Amino acid sequence: MIDSSHTLAVDVQGLKKSYQLYRSPKDRLKEAFHPFSKKYHQEFNALDGVDFSIEKGTTVGIIGRNGSGKSTLLQCICGIVRPTEGDVTVNGKIAALLELGAGFNPEFTGRDNLYMNAAILGLSKEETDQRLEAILTFADIGEYIDQPVRVYSSGMYVRLAFSIAIHVDPEILIVDEALAVGDIHFQAKCFDRFHQFRERGVTVIFVTHDLNMVTRYCDQAYLLNRGKLVGHGKPREVVAEYRKLEVDYGDKDQGKDYQENSKQDAALFATNPYEIRYGNSKAKIVDGGIFDSESNPVQTLTSGESYRINMEVAFENEVDNPVFAYTIKDVKGTEIAGTNTHFSDINTGVYKPGDIANIDFDITVPLNAGSFLLSIGCVALGGDQIEVFDRRHDFIAFQVVTSRASVGIVELDTKINITKS
Numbered sequence: 001m002i003d004s005s006h007t008l009a010v011d012v013q014g015l016k017k018s019y020q021l022y023r024s025p026k027d028r029l030k031e032a033f034h035p036f037s038k039k040y041h042q043e044f045n046a047l048d049g050v051d052f053s054i055e056k057g058t059t060v061g062i063i064g065r066n067g068s069g070k071s072t073l074l075q076c077i078c079g080i081v082r083p084t085e086g087d088v089t090v091n092g093k094i095a096a097l098l099e100l101g102a103g104f105n106p107e108f109t110g111r112d113n114l115y116m117n118a119a120i121l122g123l124s125k126e127e128t129d130q131r132l133e134a135i136l137t138f139a140d141i142g143e144y145i146d147q148p149v150r151v152y153s154s155g156m157y158v159r160l161a162f163s164i165a166i167h168v169d170p171e172i173l174i175v176d177e178a179l180a181v182g183d184i185h186f187q188a189k190c191f192d193r194f195h196q197f198r199e200r201g202v203t204v205i206f207v208t209h210d211l212n213m214v215t216r217y218c219d220q221a222y223l224l225n226r227g228k229l230v231g232h233g234k235p236r237e238v239v240a241e242y243r244k245l246e247v248d249y250g251d252k253d254q255g256k257d258y259q260e261n262s263k264q265d266a267a268l269f270a271t272n273p274y275e276i277r278y279g280n281s282k283a284k285i286v287d288g289g290i291f292d293s294e295s296n297p298v299q300t301l302t303s304g305e306s307y308r309i310n311m312e313v314a315f316e317n318e319v320d321n322p323v324f325a326y327t328i329k330d331v332k333g334t335e336i337a338g339t340n341t342h343f344s345d346i347n348t349g350v351y352k353p354g355d356i357a358n359i360d361f362d363i364t365v366p367l368n369a370g371s372f373l374l375s376i377g378c379v380a381l382g383g384d385q386i387e388v389f390d391r392r393h394d395f396i397a398f399q400v401v402t403s404r405a406s407v408g409i410v411e412l413d414t415k416i417n418i419t420k421s
Helices: 025-033 070-078 110-120 125-139 142-146 154-166 184-199 211-217 235-246
Strands: 008-022 041-055 059-063 085-090 094-097 172-176 203-207 220-225 228-233 276-278 283-291 300-302 306-315 323-330 335-340 356-364 370-382 385-401
Touching: 008 025, 008 070, 008 203, 025 041, 041 070, 041 203, 041 220, 059 070, 059 184, 059 211, 059 235, 070 085, 070 094, 070 172, 070 203, 094 154, 110 125, 110 142, 110 154, 125 154, 154 172, 154 184, 184 203, 184 211, 211 235, 211 385, 220 235, 228 235, 235 300, 283 370, 306 323, 306 370, 323 356
Parallel strands: 041 228, 059 203, 059 220, 094 172, 172 203, 283 385, 300 385
Antiparallel strands: 008 041, 008 085, 220 228, 276 385, 283 306, 306 356, 323 335, 323 370, 370 385
């Protein structure tokens, strides 16, 4: 429903969307013709009692695991899907990019699809003619505009669709994961336009799995889990809650307290199922992970803040002066940083069977936004020989987010001074 007097861009109250799931088409027929109305379906709530409001002119990120109801929520806001229960109040003209290539005819050219899509979004042919050059310039697909869109790459699809959407002068722009297929330069151009929209009072709502986009560009974030709204507020705080959900940790209903959980660190992290692990097992890494300054297990780190890399090693044999190490790599396998007790000239002592070593590496993260992998290990050095007790390559993955834009892998915390004479 539309309420032009409302000060909010979107107001959602008690939103519920249910679907009937059948094991087979036969069950649907059985239910339709059963004389006593026997149910053969299971009820699935894609959304269940969602309440939130979005103020005009804000940029909002909606995050959550796959199947949490994010896309269904956007479809309800756009009016594509009718809620089972609840109300959605929208104040403003919506332009939505909900699915890659949605509304495009693959046999028509990009130009033909441009005019059709613009018409669907409310522009007349004359208005589209006036904005054609701006649309084509932003999309930047060159001569492909007169080729059938079936030959387009996914990036070209989204460039054209997004360019059309932003040039219809929307009051509310809704984007569902579409920017994920664009290259970094196109994404930067899109978010520069988001900033312009915000200055003009346009509301931007987007769904993404790129948590750095949320922390860098959003004013507010909302977290969905299994159809319920389980978190909202400042982007960094909501991202942290999302990471807890990713590892099935921090659920208040479970009543867990990690500070009283006797060193079951491995259960607190989403470990990499493809890690490479080897060694002679004279010592075994039984636990490990990354913790923030309040001892919370984390896999989303903020650039410039301090963390602790922890590993717990149990010894099966007597070992003199074992070396404990960690390494951080990017997703391409390039080693970014790392150290060990040997480099730091630390004699770690003698360990006998049954002994346990608990090692902390305290770090301040200088990394720029991106995805990284942590490796940990325990070895012995003897001359030119290395005896590997336990080495866990790519043990866990983690993500770094930042609110300050820069280039490269490392943020050097540059201070800029300008003098004029």
